[in-house]
Amino acid sequence: MESANGGRRDVVTNYVMQILGLQLCADTMVGNDMARGISGGQRKRVTIGEMLVGPAKVLLMDEISNGLDSSTAFQIVNYLRQLVHVLGGTALISLLQPAPETYDLFDDVLLSEGHVLYQGPKEDVVEFFESLGFNCPHRKAIADFLLEVTSRKDQKQYWSWDCEPYQYFTVEQFSDAFQTFRAGQIVKKVLEVPFDQNLTSIASLTTSKHDLRKRELFKAVFAREVLFMWRSPSRNIVNFTHIIVKAFVASSIFWHSNMRHDSVTDGGIYLGLLFFSVSETMFSSLGDLGAAVMKLPLFFKQRDVFYPAWAYTLSTWIIKIPITFIGVTIWVAMTYYAVGLDPNVGRISPLMYAQNAISTTEFTAHRWNKIVPGSTESLGTTVLKSRGLFFEAKWYWIGLGALVGYIFLFNGLCTAAFAYFKSPGRTYSSVPRNAQDIKLEKLRNDAPSKRFHQKIVTDESSSTLNNTRATLPFVPLSLTFENIRYSVDMPKAKKSHGEMNDRFEILKGVSGSFRPGVLTALMGISGAGKTTLMDVLAGRKTGGYTEGTITVSGYPKKQETFSRVFGYYEQSDTHSQHLTVLESLLFSAWLRLPSEIDSITRKMFVEDLMELLELISLHGAHVGLTGVNGLSSEQRKRLTIAVELVANPSIIFMDEPTSGLDARAAAIVMRTVRNLVDTGKTVVCTIHQPSIDIFETFDELLLLNRGGEEIYVGPLGNHA
Structure with missing residues (x-):
């Protein structure tokens, strides 16, 4: 900074x-x-x-x-x-x-x-x-x-x-x-x-929203946007490649040796090219809309206290100008002379405001001045009139002036929108009316009491577990790993600070085993390599260097078959917002279960799974957007677990299933995880800051230190 x-x-x-x-x-x-x-x-x-x-x-x-x-x-x-x-x-x-x-x-x-x-x-x-x-x-x-x-x-x-x-x-x-x-x-x-x-001084009152001067604010935001552009060049490279391909196609279709200037039909062909050129130039930035929308949550947060909206929009506009000119230059260089448009530099418009302006530039050129037989007007004027376009030369300057005016108008409107539009707020829940009371009762009253970590489940839960097994059985599997080491290439920044090693080691000889019916906690401070260890064991690390031995129930692990018996719960909780809970699970089951399982059995399995994870009351609830509407954080986590379970895996990794939840919501999630383990599945969870009740839910602990070093592997013991 x-x-x-x-x-x-x-x-x-x-x-x-x-x-x-x-x-x-x-x-x-x-x-x-x-x-x-x-x-x-x-x-x-x-x-x-x-x-x-x-x-x-x-x-x-x-x-x-x-x-x-x-x-x-x-x-x-x-x-x-x-x-x-x-x-x-x-x-x-x-x-x-x-x-x-x-x-x-x-x-x-x-x-x-x-x-x-x-x-x-x-x-x-x-x-x-x-x-x-x-x-x-x-x-x-x-x-x-x-x-x-x-x-x-x-x-x-x-x-x-x-x-x-x-x-x-x-x-x-x-x-x-x-x-x-x-x-x-x-x-x-x-x-x-x-x-x-009198206890405070008036000098202590803040009289401005931002501490820096406007110039300093603009410099800071502009420098950050330039940094964003340099660190994400792929978007501009794809855009320029897109322009090059389209320009090559256009110049091939409208090659100058095939173009004539003798009739209204010939002029119509030129108009087609000019319209295509204008459209390509004006809509070439549509590909940036996705990136702009993705940046909105960050912008809404920082706009409140970090910088005003005009500093952001002005910075993005200035940065976009040279990129746009590069794209236009590529297009003109590949099409203008290849097609044989008027080479008079005075007639070239950098970015025409509309079809009238660019058409006037071309068809008022001297080579279109020949008189059409049976008329007193030039060929260029006749072509423009036949298409309902203006034919006065002044429309070139009108178009240019209008373009400049629209640049300031649209950027001004964009600045005003960023400055005054509100970020999406919380709205109503999309849980059906008849399930709303049940949902509130679950959250307020149904959190398990002091000994929910006990292995004994109720008769109803036991019946559910039995039904789940009977609907779609699975083979309990264990996962054993020995001397797991994982490293990546040493970052250039560290080498520049004198680091001599070629690799940066993240995991240093970690060994252990995960068994059926045993709930294992994977703990360690941030940066200890917990998620990295799970990614390595799951085969999700496509880069870096992995060493060590991994076996599944005594057999060497093969990624092709392991992925069919393995589930991975991630923190992101990404779901389709327009589907209901039941529809999300049915869709996942349709794609992930073997084709020989008929639809009736598939639906029965999903219903049993929803009962196991206490999602029955939410079966018709729309998922919605995270933090806006739909399911709560705790409900989303249970849905994410269920989406992984519909594949009927034997081994399940969960990355911080209680993160972002209070003690009651975390208790509900861990109760469902405990029910899962009691069916005979192998479950491993990374977890941060567990309460004593949640911690005692686990059977064993694998503790990592910063740098990927193993500290403890084994049972928790009585009272941990």
């Missing part, structure tokens, strides 16, 4: 990168779901870093620990704590499943369920609930206790007053009780006292 105030910004940026653990990937492209880049946890840290390097003193941070390991989450919150205490800032942070040591870093706790249930020091929150008859067990994390004590399903297990029968304590009752608690009285007194304006 370029510094505008000496070296201060560089120091702050480097310090924040060190706190967030981003030094190793400082020169790595971020990437996305389609382009390889940094890991999901690192991407989350980059998002946090964007806010921390700025001058903001009030930080509102929503679920910043998603996708991060406990160590990194602790470091980030600890840094925020120091920032707030030393510089006098304010931070309000919402977290999902925070570890106890991370929870202890906070000063105050704010609980909200549509009402303020508690707001005050964290040391008093347990006492508040104890005063109402709810005790936190010894091995229970306080954060998990606070989340579950308001749930109708989980609340009863924390009731401690034996002298009184338990009755469900509603959210409204908690809120009313807080008003009489001492922490509530303190908040009430603070709010009753008017704010003393």
